[in-house]
Amino acid sequence: MEKYWYVVHTYSGYENKVKANLEKRVESMGMQDKIFRVIVPEEEETDIKNGKKKTVKKKVFPGYVLVEIIMTDDSWYVVRNTPGVTGFVGSAGSGSKPTPLMPDEINVILKRMGMEEKRTDVNFELDETVTVIEGPFANFTGKINDIDLDKGKAKVMVNMFGRETPVEVDFSQINKI
Numbered sequence: 001m002e003k004y005w006y007v008v009h010t011y012s013g014y015e016n017k018v019k020a021n022l023e024k025r026v027e028s029m030g031m032q033d034k035i036f037r038v039i040v041p042e043e044e045e046t047d048i049k050n051g052k053k054k055t056v057k058k059k060v061f062p063g064y065v066l067v068e069i070i071m072t073d074d075s076w077y078v079v080r081n082t083p084g085v086t087g088f089v090g091s092a093g094s095g096s097k098p099t100p101l102m103p104d105e106i107n108v109i110l111k112r113m114g115m116e117e118k119r120t121d122v123n124f125e126l127d128e129t130v131t132v133i134e135g136p137f138a139n140f141t142g143k144i145n146d147i148d149l150d151k152g153k154a155k156v157m158v159n160m161f162g163r164e165t166p167v168e169v170d171f172s173q174i175n176k177i
Contacts, residue, residue, distance in 0.1 A: 003070045004070075011086060012063045015063070022065075022082045035067065042058060129143050130143075140160070
């Protein structure tokens with residue numbers, strides 16, 4: 001079974017409490033193999049009050065929490081009955097399973113929060129020649145000399161000013177030649 005992201009509706013203002021409650025329930029009920037990450041989507045916003053800059057975290061979707069789940073009767077029940085949860089978004093009725101977010105949708109949200117989804121289908125290899133297709137090093141060609149699967153990045157040795165220089169790029173910024 002695959003894990004997917006679902007949107008959970010909460011009482012407004014209870015998003016962080018629901019996240020904490022759900023994380024506690026996952027642990028106490030041994031659901032770590034079915035319920036993974038719980039996220040309250042937030043963005044940093046800069047406010048200016050009395051001439052002073054202040055950075056505050058603002059909820060992107062007030063009243064909603066994102067949960068990464070392998071959907072089973074058990075995991076659905078645990079999330080659905082967490083204090084503060086009013087239901088799943090995308091379920092037809094109280095007894096029906098909800099519809100998960102599409103990968104594109106969750107990637108946009110995670111990217112906005114600086115938490116891009118890890119790509120596990122990476123098929124780059126060390127010493128492989130690639131072209132950088134995006135970013136400040138676009139159109140440079142080089143060999144991969146390090147791969148970091150957790151961060152979704154590779155170090156590519158590009159020829160810059162007559163010498164080999166390592167540049168770190170996201171997997172999405174390079175293509176095989």
